[in-house]
Amino acid sequence: MKKVLVIGNGMVSYKFCEKLRSRADGNQFEVKVFGEETIPAYDRVHLSEYFSDQSDEKLLMAPRAWYEDNDIELVTGKLVTQIDRENKMIKTHTGEKESYDYLILATGSRAMVPPIEGVNKKGVFVYRTIEDLTQIIDFSRKVKRGAVLGGGLLGLEAAKALMDLKLETQVVEFAPRLMPRQLDEQGSAMLKSKIEALGIEILLNKNTKEIIGNGKLNGLEFTDGTRLDTDMLVISCGIVSRDELAGKAGLETGPRGGFKVNEHMQTNDPDIYAIGEAASFNGMVYGLVAPGYDMAEVVVKRLTGDKEHLFKGADMSTKLKLIGVDVGSFGDALGETPGCVPISFEDKNAGIYKRVNISADRKKLLGGILIGDADDYGMLLQFTKNGMALPPNPEDLILGKRGSAVAGGGMDDLPDSTQICSCEDVSKGEIIQAIKEQEKPDLQQVRKCTGAGTGCGACSPMVGDIYAATLQSMGKVVRKTLCAHFDYTRQELYSLIKVKNVRTFDDLLDEYGTGDGCETCKPAVASLLASIWNDKILKQDTIQDTNDRFLANIQKGGSYSVVPRVPGGEITPDKLIAIGAVAKRYGLYTKITGGQRIDLFGARLNDLPRIWRELIDAGFESGHAYGKALRTVKSCVGSTWCRFGLHDSVSFAIEIENRYKGLRSPHKLKGAVSGCRRECAEAQSKDFGLIATEIGYNLYVCGNGGTNPQHAKLLAGDIDEKTAIKYLDRFLMFYIRTAEPLNRTSVWLNKLEGGIEYLKDVVVNDCLGIGEELEKDMQALIAAYHCEWKEAINDEKMMSRFRHFANVDDYDPTQQFVPMREMKKPADWE
């Protein structure tokens, strides 16, 4: 057992404890926490709420009993003053010593107090702890006026608090505008007028020279010679990390203070970690709680064995929760990216200012500012963070689509993996899941059980939107989740598998599912894994549908059929003879299929490996007739022989079939290439079809014979072969990524919002900017192709599974065939 010692008991320290205990109990790690403050960790983000109810308890992250229940020893009111790295010990201000295996520094920060003359005068405060607040409240009772030094996020919050304490309040800012790091001039002017309307006076461009007064302050004197009379002053000029322990212990610090850490959150001593505002990562101290929580996660994962999870920096987007004034600033708010295009909107009357910065190619949202109405903050932040494609008219983002109620995009457009609450790291998917899980859905309950919206609250409107949209969807349609074991759609799982690099069904089930799986989710996930990684199907044979498990189609009576690939339907006499010889030797029924190839029926399980060895020796490969995969690309004879043929449709069909052979997809895929518009290959009834024109090919997609026949639709006209392949790569990959399980391309297109026009936009115009990515993904799959049968017959262990009995070599004695014409058929079932 290892001993983890945490120094500091603030928000991040608490979160660390919570996360550690969710992954490891007291048998794995002994945990002890030292906090300087007298009460356990509390919610500093909502510190200002202390003004209204003055209750510590309401602010606590968790009551003292929580620590006991979770086997964590908490010592409050003790300042750690020394780290002895050599002996792995710490010492407190009262002399106690404590050993550690791992030391976690979560000492947070203190308010920065600029070196102005007179800062030690009575009546000067900072705004950081509950203690600061009680002092401010006490003092405010005796006075009438209060000023805040610093017009940043915290300063404005402090000003609001002073105003609520019934003081005549001013804000003094050094820069020419409020929140200079987050807002542009127009935005801060709008904010200023809004705050002034609340009754707070704002002084800009003021460089404070001295805090004047005799023992107790009575005003500020500025370098421009003017002065401000006031009775108390709250300093809010930023923060400095509490890295006092660094010096003597020989721990390195960052350029602006803070324990210097790497992406594992390790200081220069690998057993000493720093997290939260105490840490300096890449020279940056993050003064927000969400990055601190991310850091805590990194350390917890590392301690519990996952060393891959790294801290990658964080986003400094903010939404101010000053009552009455909504302020949001996200991404590149000031438009500093070269070539970016700002679009802004101002309504002085309503007090609204919005600005979005669009990338030079008008495809991505870089950042923006929202004043007066920040409802869309969460959505816009997601556009920025996820690099999502913008609507055709980006101004819709801030103006709303004229004539319709929804602003561009809307919650529905966000992928479920989207992080909605960054404080608690809750994704859209998790919120939706929580709603679905409740018998009588209740927004409060959803917040409570997911934690979404309980941090800084910036995401609350989004949580509400998701809640509403989900309920609506529940009334109308059921969410297309996979089954009881996965509350995700196929598309969501596709992303999860890919992004999280999931390789096995069990891993996916452990991480994102519940229970033990079933006959619905196993093959669906198997198909996804195949579509994403193109690994050997037989590696995880027991999650495959029976056809895939034995790489053959099961037939009546439990025999199998064998379909070798015959690309484009072109076959040599030798190969025809080879098929005939194999069929004869094993007594198989043969038939020319509707897919321009030959099916051999009635193979016994024990014979499959032998049959395939012979076929492979004759130059055949698996035809994937058993899989949800590319089947055939039919051809007509085309220009080589046909008097009407415009191009060599056979060669092109063979090329395409060989390109996509083995491609696993949500449902089977069929293609065809016709040499002219007489269309002998029936290309317009295929998932993709090409018809030769005078100058190239017309590419049709999403056609289908089968149960509900549908004609394919034109995706692009008169394109050359190279372009056709490019569009096919994109089209097929986009389908594979987004379709529900067992939806043919036709069904998928029918459900796709925007239909064929949208599909054209994605594939041909690359409106999502993912064209190259899709081509790359396809290239990776093509490169990973292997003939499943060739690999299988060379693997003895796998081949040993191709037996009816595992303990004797017999065929299934109950299997019966009866003669039919000159061949055989299985006995009818009862």
Next chain:
Amino acid sequence: MLVQYKTIKPEEVSAWKMVLNETDFPENGGLCVSVDGLQIAIFKFSRRDEWYATQNLCPHKKQMILSRGLIGAHGEEPKVACPFHKKTFSLKTGKNLNGDECEIATYPVKIKDGKVYVGYA
């Protein structure tokens, strides 16, 4: 054919027959063994660290196939799905879980020293 298969309860076992090695089995999957002319499907449910045995015959269309079915769970109930028409059966009780009439026989399995045994009446 159907009448030959009868559930044997653990308390009815009079003898155990060793059929295979534990390592012969795929994870979370089944194999068919021949035991005195009967076809028994044995399943290694690795996820739950459990073993089950049933008749190999699917009563729906009388197909000798259940050992090749996908296993999983319906709530807590472990089950196997027939590859032909996806009828599902409880691995514990043999009951059909689609609400159909037919059910299958189940047999006791035990593992000792890496060997897999099926119980006889």
